Amino acid sequence: MKTFLLLFVLLMHKHPPTKTVVYVCDSTNPKKYHLKNDCRGLSRCTHHIIEITLDVAKKRKLELCKIEQ
């Protein structure tokens, strides 16, 4: 059991979970995600700004906002 835990810890260390958080305007049909929550592109958002992971953003076929490219 100890060996298993050690192996688990080592694997986690080698491959840290990539949880990059990005920001999306929670409008009805968002198309862009933002790396910073104070991005100019988000200042126009009249809805809530939500945090999602980059993985989720890519699954939802969102694109990085033009200002931050």
Ligand SMILES: [Zn+2]
């Ligand atoms: Zn942006």
